[in-house]
Amino acid sequence: MRVSGTLTARPEMRAIVLEASQALAHLDADRLEELARCCQSLNRTTNRTAASSGVAERTTLGREAEAIMREMEVFARVLEATRANLRVLRRLRDMRSEPSEYTALPGRN
Amino acid sequence: MGTINSAFNLITSALDADQSALDIVANNVANANTTGYTREVPNFEETSPIQINGVQYGTGVTQTGPVSVRDSVLEQRLAQQQQLAASSGSELGALNTLQALFTPDSGSSGATAGDIGSDLTTFFSSFSALEANPTDSALRQQVLAAATTLAGDVSNAADSLNSQRTALDQEAAGVTSQVNSLTSAIAQLNRQIQSNSPATDAGTLEDQRVQDISQLSQSIGINQVTTENNGLSITTTSGQLLVSQAASFQLTTGQVNGVTDFFVNGTDVTAQLTTGGGSLGGFLTARDQDIPNALSSLDQLAYSVSTQVNALNNAGTNLNGVEGTGTNAAGVTGTGTTPLYIFNEPTQVAGSAAALSVITTDPSQIAAAGFGDGTGDDSNAVALANLANQGIVNGQSPTGYYSQFVSQLGSTVLRVQTDNTAQNASVTQLQTQVNALSGVNLNDEASSLQQYERAYQAASEVFTILDTVISSALNLGVQTAVS
Numbered sequence: 341m342r343v344s345g346t347l348t349a350r351p352e353m354r355a356i357v358l359e360a361s362q363a364l365a366h367l368d369a370d371r372l373e374e375l376a377r378c379c380q381s382l383n384r385t386t387n388r389t390a391a392s393s394g395v396a397e398r399t400t401l402g403r404e405a406e407a408i409m410r411e412m413e414v415f416a417r418v419l420e421a422t423r424a425n426l427r428v429l430r431r432l433r434d435m436r437s438e439p440s441e442y443t444a445l446p447g448r449n
Numbered sequence: 450m451g452t453i454n455s456a457f458n459l460i461t462s463a464l465d466a467d468q469s470a471l472d473i474v475a476n477n478v479a480n481a482n483t484t485g486y487t488r489e490v491p492n493f494e495e496t497s498p499i500q501i502n503g504v505q506y507g508t509g510v511t512q513t514g515p516v517s518v519r520d521s522v523l524e525q526r527l528a529q530q531q532q533l534a535a536s537s538g539s540e541l542g543a544l545n546t547l548q549a550l551f552t553p554d555s556g557s558s559g560a561t562a563g564d565i566g567s568d569l570t571t572f573f574s575s576f577s578a579l580e581a582n583p584t585d586s587a588l589r590q591q592v593l594a595a596a597t598t599l600a601g602d603v604s605n606a607a608d609s610l611n612s613q614r615t616a617l618d619q620e621a622a623g624v625t626s627q628v629n630s631l632t633s634a635i636a637q638l639n640r641q642i643q644s645n646s647p648a649t650d651a652g653t654l655e656d657q658r659v660q661d662i663s664q665l666s667q668s669i670g671i672n673q674v675t676t677e678n679n680g681l682s683i684t685t686t687s688g689q690l691l692v693s694q695a696a697s698f699q700l701t702t703g704q705v706n707g708v709t710d711f712f713v714n715g716t717d718v719t720a721q722l723t724t725g726g727g728s729l730g731g732f733l734t735a736r737d738q739d740i741p742n743a744l745s746s747l748d749q750l751a752y753s754v755s756t757q758v759n760a761l762n763n764a765g766t767n768l769n770g771v772e773g774t775g776t777n778a779a780g781v782t783g784t785g786t787t788p789l790y791i792f793n794e795p796t797q798v799a800g801s802a803a804a805l806s807v808i809t810t811d812p813s814q815i816a817a818a819g820f821g822d823g824t825g826d827d828s829n830a831v832a833l834a835n836l837a838n839q840g841i842v843n844g845q846s847p848t849g850y851y852s853q854f855v856s857q858l859g860s861t862v863l864r865v866q867t868d869n870t871a872q873n874a875s876v877t878q879l880q881t882q883v884n885a886l887s888g889v890n891l892n893d894e895a896s897s898l899q900q901y902e903r904a905y906q907a908a909s910e911v912f913t914i915l916d917t918v919i920s921s922a923l924n925l926g927v928q929t930a931v932s
Contacts, residue, residue, distance in 0.1 A: 417871030
């Protein structure tokens with residue numbers, strides 16, 4: 341991971357975050373579900389690393405996590421915007437499904 | 450016979466209605482690639498029933514014209530997000546130019562700021578070098594050269610900021626004509642829509658109005674209010690009327706304190722437009738907030754450094770044995786008649802950066818010695834060198850203050866960049882949804898919303914797991930650092 345004295349973020353971690361933001365922008369649910377599975381696997385790997393690695397590796401992992409905080413911030417904002425859009429769409433659906441105040445008069449054959 | 454005629458009429462009207470519906474489908478196909486075209490569906494209406502011997506008979510359907518499949522709430526939400534994305538986009542463009550000015554490798558000549566941080570270090574270090582040999586003319590020359598580079602870079606940066614502000618002012622003013630032409634077009638469309646389709650969807654006219662509103666949203670922050678007979682009023686986000694039914698109200702400009710201000714019906718709405726959104730909002734935020742903030746920090750730096758350096762130099766003795774007119778730390782006032790200044794002495798903070806210059810070309814004017822200590826003394830040079838580490842700029846050292854300024858600028862750029870990325874993603878989502886709505890029936894629309902929910906749920910899961918992974922990774926790093 342150490343390249344010319346500088347640490348770079350674990351490529352898979354960064355790639356997942358970037359791709360998740362992109363997929364969410366395009367509402368690609370299939371891809372996002374795949375990415376969720378990748379994350380579960382990544383989580384297991386990290387837990388194993390935490391249990392078995394030495395000091396140097398743990399420090400590296402910590403720094404790698406720090407390095408993708410910016411991408412995570414973007415992802416969080418996209419998620420927040422999605423939540424707001426979804427709220428609008430849900431209300432729209434609810435409005436449509438509510439009975440109209442001026443329904444057709446009954447009694448017509 | 451009456452019954453047969455009725456039956457024929459019923460069949461004929463049904464066939465006519467089917468033919469009209471096929472025409473609408475053909476029109477949808479023909480316009481499949483037309484930008485802004487909204488899919489139309491036929492609207493079938495039951496014709497009045499016929500009563501025969503007290504029994505009602507339905508008489509079939511007629512096609513009363515196409516109805517476009519649009520959702521004004523969704524379109525308004527899209528317009529809102531476009532306003533935000535356009536605003537952060539234009540502000541980001543300006544901030545990137547601003548940040549490039551303070552990037553160390555951009556060079557120290559011409560219209561760039563060079564590396565003011567390293568200029569400051571070099572300038573104060575040149576006094577440290579002079580301490581060793583206060584009478585050395587080469588070392589004195591180095592002090593003047595470092596001062597000249599520092600002053601040149603600071604004043605170049607201020608000039609560039611002022612030029613960028615002027616360019617943004619022109620860009621902002623340029624948006625006005627686009628806004629006015631769009632509001633006039635929308636008012637005209639309102640008139641046509643209200644007279645042609647007061648009770649039904651206006652089809653292509655409505656498409657055109659939606660497109661114009663979308664373009665307007667990218668220029669300026671607006672609110673839309675639907676009025677009777679399919680009319681539409683448009684106001685700025687702070688409530689100034691731009692379009693009311695068939696009338697439009699021009700956005701005008703005028704010069705106030707050297708910059709362009711914006712007016713609607715004689716009211717100055719510049720401040721409201723700044724926070725309102727659209728590219729105009731972004732240009733104005735950069736012009737009236739980001740650049741003035743940067744300029745003000747630079748002015749403070751230039752003012753503090755020049756007044757403090759001048760005050761100390763004026764409280765010492767130059768190479769010719771002439772004392773300054775200032776008072777030293779011991780309370781002794783020099784016997785000189787003319788102040789010994791290195792930089793031009795500013796009278797106020799505002800404008801200090803642009804005006805910063807070195808006013809002496811004579812190295813002997815540097816007062817390295819204290820009062821009455823002989824010209825070989827270095828006590829004043831030591832005091833001048835020590836300024837580098839003293840809180841002389843708003844309580845911070847000059848390099849500390851400058852570093853904080855550059856770092857704050859970087860944070861602002863990142864914040865606006867993050868906003869812009871998220872807002873563009875939101876626009877993409879809504880556009881996808883509008884397009885989906887335009888091409889599906891109501892059942893499919895429900896499944897489209899389900900798809901939206903699914904994407905959101907999956908993304909939330911990705912975020913939660915990543916957050917856990919990152920938190921535990923960060924904790925590992927912290928634990929390691931502590932142990």
